[in-house]
Amino acid sequence: MNLNFVRVWLNVLVSPGETLRKEKNNASLLKAVVYFLFSSVVPVLIVNFFWLVFAFFSGAPVKFDFFVSVLYQEMVIVLSILVLILFFFNVITFIVAKFFKGKGNITTQAYLVSLAISPILFVLILLGIFLFLAYFFVFLLLFIIAIILISYYSTIALLETHEFNKVNQIKKLIIVVLVLILLIFELTLTLTILTVFFSSAGFFPKPQTTPGANQEAYRNAYNKLYHTVT
Numbered sequence: 554m555n556l557n558f559v560r561v562w563l564n565v566l567v568s569p570g571e572t573l574r575k576e577k578n579n580a581s582l583l584k585a586v587v588y589f590l591f592s593s594v595v596p597v598l599i600v601n602f603f604w605l606v607f608a609f610f611s612g613a614p615v616k617f618d619f620f621v622s623v624l625y626q627e628m629v630i631v632l633s634i635l636v637l638i639l640f641f642f643n644v645i646t647f648i649v650a651k652f653f654k655g656k657g658n659i660t661t662q663a664y665l666v667s668l669a670i671s672p673i674l675f676v677l678i679l680l681g682i683f684l685f686l687a688y689f690f691v692f693l694l695l696f697i698i699a700i701i702l703i704s705y706y707s708t709i710a711l712l713e714t715h716e717f718n719k720v721n722q723i724k725k726l727i728i729v730v731l732v733l734i735l736l737i738f739e740l741t742l743t744l745t746i747l748t749v750f751f752s753s754a755g756f757f758p759k760p761q762t763t764p765g766a767n768q769e770a771y772r773n774a775y776n777k778l779y780h781t782v783t
Contacts, residue, residue, distance in 0.1 A: 558588065562672040569706055573665050573713045580660050585667040589639050592671035593631040596679035597624070631678055637737045638670070639663065646711055649729050653722045655715025662714040669706035673699055696738065704734045 564572040601624055643663050650657070677699040681692055708730045717723055 558591075561668060565668055565706070566672055569669060569709045570713060573668060573710055576665065576668060577661055577713065580664040582660050582663055585660075585663040586639065588667040588671045589635050589674075592675040593635045593678060594628070596675055597627045597631055599679060601627070634674070634678075634737070638674075639667070642666070642707075642733055642737060645733060646726075646729060650711060650715045650717075650726065653715075653717065653725060655711075655717065657714035657716070662711065665710040665714050666707050669710040670703045673702050673706065700734055700738050704730055707734070 561572065561576065601620070605620070643659065643666060647655075647659050647662055650662070677695065681695060708727055711717075711726060711730065712723065717726060
């Protein structure tokens with residue numbers, strides 16, 4: 554995968570119908586998985602690298618087990634989103650589309666859906682981790698906006714894949730997409746809350762401050778970086 558995908562992402566956001574129509578001939582399940590993985594894993598790594606740099610310059614000691622625990626929890630959440638969208642969403646919507654006599658195949662659908670929503674997922678995860686740890690309600694607002702955008706772009710991807718042109722089919726498909734997106738949202742939010750709950754209950758290693766001059770600096774950095782809603 555080269556940097557051309559960034560240009561394609563931007564074109565999809567600006568002109569989704571035309572761009573996805575042109576990309577149908579490049580459909581590949583491998584590309585669909587790669588785009589989803591890139592949009593979900595890379596933001597997590599960027600955020601955690603930023604945290605490490607911030608902690609280093611703030612003078613706070615970094616506990617390796619705590620860092621691994623946080624990274625693990627974040628990966629569980631984002632990869633769960635990936636699985637829900639890549640498999641659950643695509644399989645169900647493909648079955649529904651075929652019921653409405655859609656003309657596309659699962660490879661084309663998975664690829665176009667990945668192109669349509671990967672840039673939104675990238676931004677959502679990148680900003681969402683910061684906001685979730687500090688401003689939960691702002692995070693929730695961002696998530697709702699992202700759900701609306703994902704619904705819009707994924708609907709266009711499905712329409713282009715299966716070449717729907719009848720109004721009644723489009724309406725039914727939109728309803729199905731919205732219901733599935735909301736269901737994914739509920740499942741993801743539930744998973745997020747459960748992850749935080751199990752973390753606070755002691756199922757994941759917790760940070761421990763070390764005695765000495767850097768203890769207060771560590772507390773300050775921890776409060777800024779890892780504050781969660783209790």
